[in-house]
Amino acid sequence: MKNEALAKWQSGAFSVGAWINLPDLHIAETLARMDFDWLCFDLQHGLLSYSHLLALIPAISATRATPLVRVADAQAAGIGRALDAGAHGVIVPMVDTADQAAQAAAACRYPPLGTRSCGPMRGLLTDGMGYLASANREVACIAMIETARGLDNVEAIAATEGLSALFVGPVDLCFGLGIAPGDFGNPAFVKAITRIVAAAREAGIAAGLFGYSPESVATAKDQGFAFASAGTDIAFLRKGAADALAIARGEPARATRGGY
């Protein structure tokens, strides 16, 4: 198994992804054919279940987009099931401590590096037994920094053995900082971003951002992130529909809320 997104992050090349929140094969296939570097199924907030993931992930793994899954938490069961379903990496939300990061990393790695149990259904299908030899190297374990405690501990989290990247959830981070959700220009927010990117760089891993708009991706690149998402299926649908309606009625383009 080769994780092309991870290879990009490790080489220092910037990559752009998107999120899948809707349980629809045609939407997954449409995004998979758009040339995103990675696509992440959101099992934390998305409107889809593990059964949907099983049905949709083959649409991604048949293309060059790297399939990722945001799991509910750092528990081994959810991480193992996402990887067994064919995810090449997991994004773990709300990581507060290095212990939690270590728990997530252990769940991503087979012994002796971790405690992942063998049963990679889709990996064996696509890569045969070679999957077992490559998984520890290729699976990406990504810890979200989006709480006050996570920010306090970010250097220790970044230094956790087996972690591939940090990932910022900007609105939860706003809550953690006690600033208005979406106030991404707030000096406290910018300072936190600078600290997170520096912690990742110091640890020799990548940093990524959940982009609330396509425009935020360019800012993320300037801030030193290695990867960012340009939007979600729902946001793309809403923006496309709003633009189509405005054009059809001869009205100026309407600003749409970014994000989900």
Ligand code: 3PY
């Ligand atoms: C956040 O903004 O906190 C996110 O995790 C986006 O889903």
Ligand code: MG
């Ligand atoms: Mg969040």
